[in-house]
Amino acid sequence: MAPAAVSAESSGTTTPTTKSASALTQAGIKHMRAGSSTQAPLDASLMTTELTKSPRAVPEPESPEVLAQKTCTDHMVTAKWTVESGWEAPELKPYGAFSIMPTASVLHYATECFEGLKLYRGNDRKLRLFRVSRNCERMRKSAARIALPDFDPRELEKLIKALCARDGAKWLPKDRPGFLYLRPTMIATDAALGVQRPKEALLYIILACFPDMSKSLGAPAPPALNGTVNGDGHAKPASSGLKLLASNEDSVRAWPGGFGFAKVGANYGPSLVAQGEARARGFDQVLWLFGSECYVTEAGASNFFVVWRNKETGRLELVTAPLEERIILEGVTRASVLQLAKQRLAKSIEGIEAVDVVEKRFVMDDIISAYKDGRLVEAFAAGTAFFIAPVGHIHFRGKEIQVPTEEGESGVYTRVIKQWLMDIMYGPEEHEWGVVVDEVA
Amino acid sequence: MAPAAVSAESSGTTTPTTKSASALTQAGIKHMRAGSSTQAPLDASLMTTELTKSPRAVPEPESPEVLAQKTCTDHMVTAKWTVESGWEAPELKPYGAFSIMPTASVLHYATECFEGLKLYRGNDRKLRLFRVSRNCERMRKSAARIALPDFDPRELEKLIKALCARDGAKWLPKDRPGFLYLRPTMIATDAALGVQRPKEALLYIILACFPDMSKSLGAPAPPALNGTVNGDGHAKPASSGLKLLASNEDSVRAWPGGFGFAKVGANYGPSLVAQGEARARGFDQVLWLFGSECYVTEAGASNFFVVWRNKETGRLELVTAPLEERIILEGVTRASVLQLAKQRLAKSIEGIEAVDVVEKRFVMDDIISAYKDGRLVEAFAAGTAFFIAPVGHIHFRGKEIQVPTEEGESGVYTRVIKQWLMDIMYGPEEHEWGVVVDEVA
Numbered sequence: 036m037a038p039a040a041v042s043a044e045s046s047g048t049t050t051p052t053t054k055s056a057s058a059l060t061q062a063g064i065k066h067m068r069a070g071s072s073t074q075a076p077l078d079a080s081l082m083t084t085e086l087t088k089s090p091r092a093v094p095e096p097e098s099p100e101v102l103a104q105k106t107c108t109d110h111m112v113t114a115k116w117t118v119e120s121g122w123e124a125p126e127l128k129p130y131g132a133f134s135i136m137p138t139a140s141v142l143h144y145a146t147e148c149f150e151g152l153k154l155y156r157g158n159d160r161k162l163r164l165f166r167v168s169r170n171c172e173r174m175r176k177s178a179a180r181i182a183l184p185d186f187d188p189r190e191l192e193k194l195i196k197a198l199c200a201r202d203g204a205k206w207l208p209k210d211r212p213g214f215l216y217l218r219p220t221m222i223a224t225d226a227a228l229g230v231q232r233p234k235e236a237l238l239y240i241i242l243a244c245f246p247d248m249s250k251s252l253g254a255p256a257p258p259a260l261n262g263t264v265n266g267d268g269h270a271k272p273a274s275s276g277l278k279l280l281a282s283n284e285d286s287v288r289a290w291p292g293g294f295g296f297a298k299v300g301a302n303y304g305p306s307l308v309a310q311g312e313a314r315a316r317g318f319d320q321v322l323w324l325f326g327s328e329c330y331v332t333e334a335g336a337s338n339f340f341v342v343w344r345n346k347e348t349g350r351l352e353l354v355t356a357p358l359e360e361r362i363i364l365e366g367v368t369r370a371s372v373l374q375l376a377k378q379r380l381a382k383s384i385e386g387i388e389a390v391d392v393v394e395k396r397f398v399m400d401d402i403i404s405a406y407k408d409g410r411l412v413e414a415f416a417a418g419t420a421f422f423i424a425p426v427g428h429i430h431f432r433g434k435e436i437q438v439p440t441e442e443g444e445s446g447v448y449t450r451v452i453k454q455w456l457m458d459i460m461y462g463p464e465e466h467e468w469g470v471v472v473d474e475v476a
Numbered sequence: 477m478a479p480a481a482v483s484a485e486s487s488g489t490t491t492p493t494t495k496s497a498s499a500l501t502q503a504g505i506k507h508m509r510a511g512s513s514t515q516a517p518l519d520a521s522l523m524t525t526e527l528t529k530s531p532r533a534v535p536e537p538e539s540p541e542v543l544a545q546k547t548c549t550d551h552m553v554t555a556k557w558t559v560e561s562g563w564e565a566p567e568l569k570p571y572g573a574f575s576i577m578p579t580a581s582v583l584h585y586a587t588e589c590f591e592g593l594k595l596y597r598g599n600d601r602k603l604r605l606f607r608v609s610r611n612c613e614r615m616r617k618s619a620a621r622i623a624l625p626d627f628d629p630r631e632l633e634k635l636i637k638a639l640c641a642r643d644g645a646k647w648l649p650k651d652r653p654g655f656l657y658l659r660p661t662m663i664a665t666d667a668a669l670g671v672q673r674p675k676e677a678l679l680y681i682i683l684a685c686f687p688d689m690s691k692s693l694g695a696p697a698p699p700a701l702n703g704t705v706n707g708d709g710h711a712k713p714a715s716s717g718l719k720l721l722a723s724n725e726d727s728v729r730a731w732p733g734g735f736g737f738a739k740v741g742a743n744y745g746p747s748l749v750a751q752g753e754a755r756a757r758g759f760d761q762v763l764w765l766f767g768s769e770c771y772v773t774e775a776g777a778s779n780f781f782v783v784w785r786n787k788e789t790g791r792l793e794l795v796t797a798p799l800e801e802r803i804i805l806e807g808v809t810r811a812s813v814l815q816l817a818k819q820r821l822a823k824s825i826e827g828i829e830a831v832d833v834v835e836k837r838f839v840m841d842d843i844i845s846a847y848k849d850g851r852l853v854e855a856f857a858a859g860t861a862f863f864i865a866p867v868g869h870i871h872f873r874g875k876e877i878q879v880p881t882e883e884g885e886s887g888v889y890t891r892v893i894k895q896w897l898m899d900i901m902y903g904p905e906e907h908e909w910g911v912v913v914d915e916v917a
Binding site: 103104107130133135137140142146149179180181182216218220223226229231233239241243284286287290291292293299300302303304305306307311420 | 667
């Protein structure tokens with residue numbers, strides 16, 4: 036495939052679209068500016084395969100090995116890139132340690148980006164990915180923001196599927212619905228110590244075993260992860276909803292003109308001190324606020340949703356922060372929640388009142404006001420790691436907000452949206468978002 | 477040494493001071509909260525030594541090997557840390573690649589920090605470090621900001637000196653004044669994929685060969701580095717001063733409540749796209765502005781100074797951005813420039829007019845106004861990599877500012893301050909900032 040055919044922008048759809056002349060020209064210019072006319076594109080069809088000679092045992096669910104979050108499957112996919120030659124042939128090979136020079140760019144300048152998604156073993160025994168094309172398109176945007184090389188997201192998707200096909204059958208036994216956590220990652224391996232755009236990079240994809248928190252949350256299948264893992268790295272039972280500690284003014288996650296929208300390492304490491312302090316004080320996650328107005332942005336590394344009754348209209352609203360300022364992550368779960376709610380909650384169903392779906396800026400005072408008026412209905416965090424996690428409590432600078440969880444563990448909207456998503460991820464619902472993966476043997 | 481004796485804050489002096497009772501208590505509490513009473517402190521006296529069996533040839537100055545910025549000396553120092561046991565015995569050992577797991581925290585969450593300083597071979601054949609204790613104290617602050625483990629900065633200083641002592645004699649020949657670039661680094665090696673405070677880390681110190689740009693700058697000895705390295709990684713001759721491109725509103729380096737003050741990877745990777753665009757347009761570096769007022773903060777990865785005549789007082793001022801908001805790096809060179817100028821330029825000397833030394837917020841309009849009025853005298857970037865680099869040109873959103881360089885390559889204040897610093901770094905001036913390193917054989 037010629038480099039100019041690499042899609043120049045995310046189409047936002049799940050199928051590749053024909054690029055406009057303008058986009059083609061931009062891609063061409065970008066390609067020329069990269070200083071080479073012989074850069075090979077990422078090409079999944081060139082992938083070589085070397086199977087492990089030391090296959091490992093699959094750990095039991097909830098075993099210490101799984102709780103430690105360090106176990107990956109037998110194989111990984113890697114692809115090297117250099118500014119001179121572009122992408123080398125991808126390799127599917129045994130999972131194991133990398134060799135990296137102490138001067139490597141990624142170890143000094145955070146030239147790294149990643150994606151997080153899950154591979155599901157459905158109740159119908161099928162293997163599925165959820166809207167994987169969106170993750171691949173977002174990874175391309177993240178790579179561009181952190182000066183890492185471009186690639187065709189459809190090729191990344193093929194590589195992800197190849198790894199899932201290879202290891203899925205063994206690591207997600209057909210008789211046991213569950214999931215593995217997929218982590219496509221790109222790092223700058225360039226060993227030149229100067230502060231500059233990296234000239235060498237490594238794309239890799241790994242599949243990790245993660246704990247299933249569904250039982251402790253009382254929900255029907257596999258949900259929350261990082262948000263319900265203790266400071267010591269061990270899973271803990273969730274009580275009635277997440278407890279969030281609102282951030283202080285001296286701790287700001289992202290800023291307009293920064294990189295809060297991108298899944299780059301630089302958004303995560305700097306948040307760990309505040310996260311650690313929150314956990315030491317008995318909270319699950321930080322609720323990240325922005326500005327002196329206290330705009331509500333994200334909960335931990337998830338998007339944040341609130342359901343309240345609008346004071347003026349008297350109608351119920353499902354509200355989340357907008358994307359325009361680019362300070363929050365454009366979550367795949369976020370987009371899916373918004374789309375499902377618009378499609379399925381525009382009218383009342385099964386005795387559940389209709390909601391208006393709104394992306395807008397809102398502040399802590401709005402939540403407090405709704406709480407005091409009895410208009411606060413529920414709240415939840417949404418992301419791949421947390422999945423859909425009900426929020427039960429928010430601490431905001433001396434004020435305590437008890438968020439209603441009408442059904443005990445969860446509010447009704449949190450429950451139905453989560454169930455709709457799970458039906459797509461695990462079956463039985465056949466939906467274009469649930470991408471079935473063919474398995475090797 | 478007991479952990480409680482680890483200094484709890486930077487004293488700002490070059491010698492360790494006795495800690496206050498309050499600081500000791502804070503360190504004790506912090507230690508207890510780390511969850512272990514048996515964490516070993518970093519202890520340079522435990523360092524083991526394994527010398528290389530494959531010593532390499534020292535590359536010639538200006539050789540392709542040096543220009544590539546990938547060559548380090550024969551040895552490095554490493555020290556492992558775990559949350560269970562604290563710091564293991566440091567090792568001085570042959571330089572070489574690390575083995576790191578694909579799930580390592582540093583590759584995903586930018587849990588990394590570093591320092592940059594130089595080891596100088598003086599005109600008097602002595603080996604010196606410049607204010608190394610400041611770098612060690614700053615590294616401790618950076619580590620705290622990015623959730624990496626604490627250590628006594630005096631122990632880090634001892635490890636740095638041990639590496640310099642071991643490799644200095646060979647890699648900085650006594651008959652050739654010059655420098656090596658020192659890069660103390662800390663990375664989270666924790667292989668658990670969850671977003672959490674890392675439980676394993678690696679501290680390492682490497683010594684790299686870097687190009688000497690002094691001839692092309694026409695200055696008397698070794699100065700600028702990264703700022704005068706092309707996008708292709710090769711050194712290029714500097715013309716009359718750096719050309720700076722002021723950042724646009726959609727590109728913000730750091731913000732209040734963020735981490736701009738810390739030397740963490742998360743400040744560097746996200747700046748590379750803007751830096752690459754600036755270089756593609758023929759500029760050397762980005763002049764980072766902040767806010768709609770366009771406050772002037774940093775130039776590339778250096779601090780920025782301007783000399784102008786105050787409109788009201790008629791007196792000359794040396795001005796740089798203040799540290800209070802914590803959005804700029806607390807540069808060692810910055811602090812040294814301020815101290816020297818206060819000490820030596822308070823009164824006119826050798827026909828050079830006195831300057832007032834001012835740390836305050838200033839905006840692009842202040843520079844433009846001074847330029848239009850003929851009050852702009854000179855400007856320079858100051859940092860370890862750039863050293864003291866005269867600025868010749870600033871492009872600010874369609875406006876061109878030709879910064880005077882009175883003496884051709886540089887202004888007079890830039891020149892005298894640079895010379896004062898070089899006299900301390902390379903001799904002949906004996907000064908407490910120039911720390912002589914004893915060499916092994």
